[in-house]
Amino acid sequence: MTSRSGPLDISAGRSQTATLDVEREDLSPAVLKPEVREKRRSRLATAGYTYSAHNASADRLWDSQGLLWCAFAFAAGIGVYVSLPEEPSWVLLGVLVVLVSAVLWRVKQRGTVAVSVVLFLAFFAGLAASSLRTAYVLAPRLAEQMNADLAGYIEEIDSGAAGHRIVLAVSSVNGRPVEEGEFPAKVRLRVPAGSDIEVGRAVSVSARLFPPAGPVFPGGYDYSFRAFFQQIGATGFSFGSPEVIEAEEAGNEFRPAVAVAKLRIDLAERIRANLSEGPETALIVALLVGDRSGITEEQEEILRAAGLAHILAISGLHMALFAGGAYGAVLLLFSLVPILTLRWPVHKWAALSALGAAVIYLLLSGGAVATQRSFLMIAIVFVGILVGRRGLTLRSVALAGLVLLLIAPERLFFPGFQMSFAAVICLVAVYDLWRQRDRSLSSGERVSGWGMATCLYLGKWAAGLFVTALVAGLATGIIGAHHFSRIAPYGLVGNLLGMPVFSLVVMPMGVLAFVLMPFGLAALPLAVMSFGVSLLLKVASFTAALDAGSGTSGRLDGAAALLLLSALFAGLLVPGRKRVLAGVPLVAGILIVLTSRPPDIQIAASGSRIAARDETGTLRYAARGRSFASDLWLQSEGVRNDAILSRKMKSPQRNCDDDGCVIRAYVNSEDAERLDGRQSFLAIAQPKTFEAFQLDCRYADLVVTDLVAPESCGAALVLDHGTRTERGAVSIWLSPGDFSEAANATSGVSAPGHPPKENLKIGKLKFAIPDPPRPWHHQGTVTRDSLRLAERASVAEARAEE
Numbered sequence: 001m002t003s004r005s006g007p008l009d010i011s012a013g014r015s016q017t018a019t020l021d022v023e024r025e026d027l028s029p030a031v032l033k034p035e036v037r038e039k040r041r042s043r044l045a046t047a048g049y050t051y052s053a054h055n056a057s058a059d060r061l062w063d064s065q066g067l068l069w070c071a072f073a074f075a076a077g078i079g080v081y082v083s084l085p086e087e088p089s090w091v092l093l094g095v096l097v098v099l100v101s102a103v104l105w106r107v108k109q110r111g112t113v114a115v116s117v118v119l120f121l122a123f124f125a126g127l128a129a130s131s132l133r134t135a136y137v138l139a140p141r142l143a144e145q146m147n148a149d150l151a152g153y154i155e156e157i158d159s160g161a162a163g164h165r166i167v168l169a170v171s172s173v174n175g176r177p178v179e180e181g182e183f184p185a186k187v188r189l190r191v192p193a194g195s196d197i198e199v200g201r202a203v204s205v206s207a208r209l210f211p212p213a214g215p216v217f218p219g220g221y222d223y224s225f226r227a228f229f230q231q232i233g234a235t236g237f238s239f240g241s242p243e244v245i246e247a248e249e250a251g252n253e254f255r256p257a258v259a260v261a262k263l264r265i266d267l268a269e270r271i272r273a274n275l276s277e278g279p280e281t282a283l284i285v286a287l288l289v290g291d292r293s294g295i296t297e298e299q300e301e302i303l304r305a306a307g308l309a310h311i312l313a314i315s316g317l318h319m320a321l322f323a324g325g326a327y328g329a330v331l332l333l334f335s336l337v338p339i340l341t342l343r344w345p346v347h348k349w350a351a352l353s354a355l356g357a358a359v360i361y362l363l364l365s366g367g368a369v370a371t372q373r374s375f376l377m378i379a380i381v382f383v384g385i386l387v388g389r390r391g392l393t394l395r396s397v398a399l400a401g402l403v404l405l406l407i408a409p410e411r412l413f414f415p416g417f418q419m420s421f422a423a424v425i426c427l428v429a430v431y432d433l434w435r436q437r438d439r440s441l442s443s444g445e446r447v448s449g450w451g452m453a454t455c456l457y458l459g460k461w462a463a464g465l466f467v468t469a470l471v472a473g474l475a476t477g478i479i480g481a482h483h484f485s486r487i488a489p490y491g492l493v494g495n496l497l498g499m500p501v502f503s504l505v506v507m508p509m510g511v512l513a514f515v516l517m518p519f520g521l522a523a524l525p526l527a528v529m530s531f532g533v534s535l536l537l538k539v540a541s542f543t544a545a546l547d548a549g550s551g552t553s554g555r556l557d558g559a560a561a562l563l564l565l566s567a568l569f570a571g572l573l574v575p576g577r578k579r580v581l582a583g584v585p586l587v588a589g590i591l592i593v594l595t596s597r598p599p600d601i602q603i604a605a606s607g608s609r610i611a612a613r614d615e616t617g618t619l620r621y622a623a624r625g626r627s628f629a630s631d632l633w634l635q636s637e638g639v640r641n642d643a644i645l646s647r648k649m650k651s652p653q654r655n656c657d658d659d660g661c662v663i664r665a666y667v668n669s670e671d672a673e674r675l676d677g678r679q680s681f682l683a684i685a686q687p688k689t690f691e692a693f694q695l696d697c698r699y700a701d702l703v704v705t706d707l708v709a710p711e712s713c714g715a716a717l718v719l720d721h722g723t724r725t726e727r728g729a730v731s732i733w734l735s736p737g738d739f740s741e742a743a744n745a746t747s748g749v750s751a752p753g754h755p756p757k758e759n760l761k762i763g764k765l766k767f768a769i770p771d772p773p774r775p776w777h778h779q780g781t782v783t784r785d786s787l788r789l790a791e792r793a794s795v796a797e798a799r800a801e802e
Contacts, residue, residue: 199261484635
């Protein structure tokens with residue numbers, strides 16, 4: 001009897017546990033105990049809630065995806081905040097969120113809270129967090145160009161083939177200590193290659209400074225947005241290398257960064273010492289330490305065209321292999337001691353060790369956004385092991401995203417954040433669907449024979465690799481087309497060929513090299529890793545050669561990208577027949593893609609950089625040479641990088657003399673058909689002298705200059721110094737027809753040397769900076785005059801003290 005009582009008791013325990021699991025999965029009255037059912041019915045009846053199969057399904061969906069939809073609502077609040085015409089009160093929003101949260105918590109104690117109310121609260125929380133973050137990081141910014149002698153501590157270093165970019169925490173300007181609010185707290189400078197720089201080191205440097213640049217074109221990359229939230233108030237370049245100075249020891253905030261930076265440098269040097277110089281070594285350093293300075297632009301371009309550039313972003317796979325390897329190794333060591341394995345929860349000890357390994361790798365890799373996301377998710381997985389729950393779910397993805405956005409809401413608009421979370425959300429959703437399908441189709445029969453089992457395992461592994469590459473490539477491709485105007489058309493091929501090498505050879509050997517490096521035994525695993533990297537580069541070169549256009553696609557409109565991503569998320573997350581709702585944003589996004597067209601004229605925020613279409617509808621740039629602005633303009637058109645030089649504007653489209661230039665801008669080739677073959681153009685004048693304004697204001701349709709235009713200028717549109725400073729870059733769409741009343745007043749009058757023409761009109765005009773501007777686009781307050789006044793005040797104060 002005693003021998004049978006044990007198994008019977010265990011069986012009873014399992015039965016009870018199974019019942020509890022069912023209660024968690026299905027809260028319908030049919031499976032609840034009578035007393036629990038009556039209690040729950042009374043609570044729900046108080047809230048006016050009637051149970052049904054539909055409600056039970058909705059409860060299960062909310063239980064698995066509720067936190068993710070709250071994260072979506074929080075992100076929507078951040079997006080709406082950035083789009084607001086004026087800055088809201090963070091105090092009012094914060095008080096509103098706290099009060100509503102308190103009311104909902106009280107209501108929750110008495111009954112249930114509607115899902116829509118919870119999502120609405122998450123939306124307002126996103127608004128409040130964004131507004132509070134903006135108020136917190138507000139700092140002085142430069143208002144004009146100037147030269148200055150700076151001294152301070154190096155806070156960040158970004159190395160590249162052309163040199164280094166440093167972020168300098170400024171302590172003095174022109175030999176005088178900086179008072180709070182008098183000068184930007186941080187300055188980003190480009191310094192020559194070979195400069196003696198190190199994080200935390202005190203240096204002095206003479207530099208040319210500029211206000212942070214705004215968007216190159218409306219809706220394009222906006223450095224001023226990033227600089228604002230990093231409290232960088234000026235950018236520029238140094239006159240020569242920075243000089244190391246004797247100064248007081250850097251504050252406590254620099255000491256951990258200095259220690260980590262030195263350790264990363266030491267690891268990179270050890271890796272290079274064990275390998276010969278070459279592209280494989282540079283890629284290994286980037287993969288293990290996060291230092292991309294040795295990777296050439298050509299290498300990165302090949303990886304990007306092959307769809308393998310994501311391996312450079314130290315993220316999920318890197319962190320999983322490193323932390324997972326530590327977990328497996330510690331668990332293996334403990335399993336060699338049976339007395340420990342039988343008496344103690346060694347798997348929890350291994351989880352703690354893996355968490356420590358993940359923290360170390362986070363620090364060594366540089367802590368990019370993708371790495372922070374993967375660290376939070378892997379930490380949740382191992383915490384799940386500690387508490388006995390599954391960690392890799394949509395909840396863990398949502399929790400990681402909410403934590404990162406709560407700390408810095410501006411991350412929502414960073415390409416790395418978007419790509420990382422979009423890919424992971426889609427992958428976790430797909431594998432959840434896959435797991436449910438396998439569970440429903442499982443017959444309970446096991447495959448007989450090791451041959452069939454091996455084939456089945458390899459088949460599932462290959463299918464998983466295919467699905468991973470397809471889903472992640474689709475999610476990141478939409479975002480890449482929006483931010484970078486390019487896709488990887490053969491990225492699926494590149495990932496299918498390259499990721500097995502990366503997953504099975506490159507990263508495992510990298511983890512082993514890290515473990516053996518303190519013992520001086522890293523040479524062998526690094527050699528094997530180098531071999532794997534050489535295979536990976538060959539795969540990338542082969543895949544990139546399949547596409548002659550290097551994946552250039554033209555820029556995907558932001559609204560279209562959002563709709564297409566929404567359709568993808570809805571198709572994977574919405575259950576059952578409701579997935580057809582994904583067709584609504586899908587069709588809307590496709591319609592936007594089909595009906596939208598790029599602008600006909602692009603005008604930079606300052607200088608003479610302009611792009612306009614020629615008679616054939618081809619966009620060409622007017623400048624002596626390529627620039628960052630012209631590259632982005634033409635990349636958004638889908639022009640390959642090696643073909644940009646051929647898009648330079650020539651005569652007769654552009655004519656220049658000592659007084660300025662005149663440019664002819666033609667309409668897009670699609671609308672040119674409506675002109676019945678007439679060569680209609682818009683005359684753009686760029687006067688360099690005030691004398692040239694008289695003719696340009698009379699004959700030109702559009703005047704673009706860095707001078708201050710006279711009030712009597714009769715041109716239809718004038719973009720002078722004031723307008724360009726306040727509103728930034730401009731995109732213009734032309735359409736056939738009369739320009740405006742101002743243009744009609746001069747119709748039939750042609751500038752000297754210009755044939756009579758039919759006027760075009762500006763169908764649409766879009767500025768990069770809204771009116772009124774948001775805080776990250778406000779004009780700075782620091783000028784040369786303000787520095788002189790502050791210097792005089794400090795001198796007068798010093799004399800008064802004497």
